[in-house]
Amino acid sequence: MSSAYSTLVEKFRQLSRLDHAMTFLQWDQLVMMPPGGNQSRAEAIAELASMRHEMLISPEIGELLQQAENQVVEAPEKRSLVEMKREWQQAVCLPASLVKAQSLAGSTCEHGWRSQRKDNDWSGFLNNFKEVAQLAREEAKLRQEVEPEKFATPYDALLDLYCTGDSSAFIQEVFTGLKAELPALLGEVLERQHASADLTGSYPIEAQKHLNEKLMSCLGFDFSAGRLDVSMHPFSTGDRGDQRITTRFRDTDFADALTSTAHETGHASYEAGLPLEWDDLPVGQARNMCIHESQSLLFEKQIFLSRPFLRFFTPAIHNLLPESKRFDADQVWRACIKVQPSFIRVEADELTYPLHVILRFEIERELINGTIEPKDIPELWNMKMQKYLGLSTEGNYRDGCLQDIHWTDGSFGYFPSYTLGAINGAQLFATIRKERPDWQDLVVKGDVGFIRDWLREKIWSKGSTMDSQQIMAAATGEGTHPRHFLAHIRARYLENSY
Numbered sequence: 178m179s180s181a182y183s184t185l186v187e188k189f190r191q192l193s194r195l196d197h198a199m200t201f202l203q204w205d206q207l208v209m210m211p212p213g214g215n216q217s218r219a220e221a222i223a224e225l226a227s228m229r230h231e232m233l234i235s236p237e238i239g240e241l242l243q244q245a246e247n248q249v250v251e252a253p254e255k256r257s258l259v260e261m262k263r264e265w266q267q268a269v270c271l272p273a274s275l276v277k278a279q280s281l282a283g284s285t286c287e288h289g290w291r292s293q294r295k296d297n298d299w300s301g302f303l304n305n306f307k308e309v310a311q312l313a314r315e316e317a318k319l320r321q322e323v324e325p326e327k328f329a330t331p332y333d334a335l336l337d338l339y340c341t342g343d344s345s346a347f348i349q350e351v352f353t354g355l356k357a358e359l360p361a362l363l364g365e366v367l368e369r370q371h372a373s374a375d376l377t378g379s380y381p382i383e384a385q386k387h388l389n390e391k392l393m394s395c396l397g398f399d400f401s402a403g404r405l406d407v408s409m410h411p412f413s414t415g416d417r418g419d420q421r422i423t424t425r426f427r428d429t430d431f432a433d434a435l436t437s438t439a440h441e442t443g444h445a446s447y448e449a450g451l452p453l454e455w456d457d458l459p460v461g462q463a464r465n466m467c468i469h470e471s472q473s474l475l476f477e478k479q480i481f482l483s484r485p486f487l488r489f490f491t492p493a494i495h496n497l498l499p500e501s502k503r504f505d506a507d508q509v510w511r512a513c514i515k516v517q518p519s520f521i522r523v524e525a526d527e528l529t530y531p532l533h534v535i536l537r538f539e540i541e542r543e544l545i546n547g548t549i550e551p552k553d554i555p556e557l558w559n560m561k562m563q564k565y566l567g568l569s570t571e572g573n574y575r576d577g578c579l580q581d582i583h584w585t586d587g588s589f590g591y592f593p594s595y596t597l598g599a600i601n602g603a604q605l606f607a608t609i610r611k612e613r614p615d616w617q618d619l620v621v622k623g624d625v626g627f628i629r630d631w632l633r634e635k636i637w638s639k640g641s642t643m644d645s646q647q648i649m650a651a652a653t654g655e656g657t658h659p660r661h662f663l664a665h666i667r668a669r670y671l672e673n674s675y
Contacts, residue, residue: 179248181241185261186458188238193457195229197416204414204421208406230276234269253642260459260641267338270323275315282308283586290585299574303551306584310544310551313587317545332545336590340597341465342644343657345542348593351600352535354659360565362663363528366516366670373515374508378500380431388431388497389424389438395490396442396476397629398422403445411437413444413473417456420445431498432513436477443476444469446629450637461640466591467657468636468645470598471605478527478599479606479665480628483675484510485621516670518566520576527599528666532565534596537581541589554578597657601649604661605636608653617675 199222206218232238242262249255286305293302313335320334328334333345340348390405403420415421422441426434447463455461463469480486484507491506504512516526522533540557543549549557558578559570570577583591609631610616619627635652646656668674 179245179254181244182249182254182258185238185241185245185258188232188241189261189264189459190457192229192232195225195232199225199229200414200416201419201421207412208408208421208423230268233265238265239269256642257455257458257460260462263341264459266323267320270319271316275312275319279309279312279316279587282312287582287585290579290582294575294579297573297575297579299555299579302574302579307551309585309587313589314545314547316587317589330542330546332542332590335545336593339466339588339591339594340645342646343465343467343593343597348538348597351597351657351659352531352538352593355531355596355600355662356535356565358663359528359532359666362666363516363518363532363566366528366666367518369671370516371511373511374504376432376501376504376509376512377429378431378498380428380498380500382426382428384497385426385428385431385434388494389434391493391497392435392438392481392490393422393442395493395623396439396480396625397446398442399449402449405438411441413441413448415445415448417449417451417453420449431494431501432509436481436513439481440473440477443473446476446632447472447637450633452638452640452642455640455642460642464639464641464643464645464648466594467597467601468648470594471601472598472632472636473602474599475602475606475632479602480620480625482510482513483617483620484673485617485675486623486625487513489621489623514669518568520562520568520570520573521580528670529566531596531599531662534592536561536565537592538596541584541592545589600659600662601657603665604649604653604658605632607661607664 202218202222202225206215206222210218242258242265245258249258282305286302286309289305290302292298314331317331317335320337321328321331324334328337330345336343336345336348386405386407390400393405394400398420402418403415403422406421406423407425408423409425411422411424413420413422422438422445424434424438424441447469451463452461481490487510488506491504491509494509495502501509514526516528518529519525522530522537525533536558539561540549540554544551544554555570555574555578562568562570562577583589609628612631613619613627616627619625636648639648639651643651650656
């Protein structure tokens with residue numbers, strides 16, 4: 178190991194320790210901290226974030242990276258160096274003045290959005306959003322200029338922060354495959370789907386918490402290395418040996434919490450299974466959000482919402498929530514997979530959800546590349562909603578272009594990861610089903626260990642030692658392809674096979 182590379186390893190491990198501290202300060206802020214502590218906590222986290230950024234962009238790191246490139250000869254270390262340089266470049270290319278301006282503009286836009294969405298106030302939102310969009314364009318341009326051979330468009334440079342390695346041209350090709358079939362498939366499913374039961378009832382929160390912990394255990398979550406808590410918006414965070422999952426409960430519904438918990442268990446399982454030998458280094462981190470979402474959606478959509486698993490798990494629901502006994506396993510399954518076009522992305526079923534994401538991808542791509550302006554968004558949104566989902570949002574900004582928080586802080590490029598994750602998850606599970614034709618016989622007994630073992634070998638253990646499409650090709654025999662997701666939709670919703 179070269180001396181320069183050895184020094185870099187220690188530098189990045191120091192950065193990782195700061196990440197660890199911020200992770201749990203942020204978790205506590207969202208889950209446990211009393212409201213009165215918000216200001217001091219925000220200042221503490223900001224101070225740590227500033228320290229981390231200064232450490233990362235220091236001239237010493239740049240010099241060490243250059244020295245190590247000439248010294249490192251072993252393939253694993255070369256790959257590790259690539260990921261170190263990627264993280265360094267993502268930070269060093271932005272001037273502090275832009276980062277500060279973005280923080281202020283994003284904070285102003287997000288704060289105003291809270292009331293502007295409620296009031297259906299697009300014009301008020303637009304006044305703040307124009308600056309956010311302009312600063313995002315500046316960021317995209319700067320990132321593109323650092324690696325012009327890598328990023329074909331400014332939007333690609335932002336996309337790489339979340340969908341690392343998957344270009345906008347590639348994503349467009351994948352999404353085109355979905356758009357060609359999903360609208361007609363949606364019509365067919367709506368015409369043929371069975372009536373579903375209304376699961377609404379009275380379900381005590383404490384009993385639901387025990388039920389969700391039971392689900393996590395069934396899905397392989399290790400409670401000696403993690404925990405479940407409650408937050409306004411479900412999320413998963415943590416570090417090796419300490420995975421934190423949160424969910425939310427409603428006392429009139431038990432399904433929403435269960436699907437959220439299954440989803441976050443997938444995220445936590447991926448993080449817990451990352452390669453130990455690369456701990457605390459960029460190469461040992463999750464590859465990108467497209468792979469991360471594939472794990473959460475595989476746990477939620479492919480395992481938990483499969484017919485055999487719900488047949489296995491429904492007795493546990495009946496045991497802890499007695500009122501649910503009026504629904505059998507098949508009724509629970511049909512209610513959980515009901516398809517219905519809707520305005521709101523986060524409430525969408527797995528068939529219509531990709532159409533919500535494609536709409537956002539197409540709009541934000543053109544916005545960052547400068548072919549449309551912020552003022553054009555409502556008209557484009559309405560046009561695409563009518564085309565893809567048969568719904569009009571004309572004048573309804575609250576349920577249209579004001580519904581998401583992502584754009585308020587400039588998180589352009591994040592949305593595609595949701596649907597690429599769904600496609601990747603379906604493709605991975607299709608391979609598992611092919612390799613294990615007895616999968617339903619196992620899952621109906623609650624056995625998902627073979628799935629976790631396969632994912633650990635094919636996905637989790639890879640970290641960032643490979644690009645996302647290399648991971649997918651090695652695991653399934655090809656890169657991301659929409660036909661597996663479409664086949665899954667047909668099998669579940671038209672053939673009722675799982």
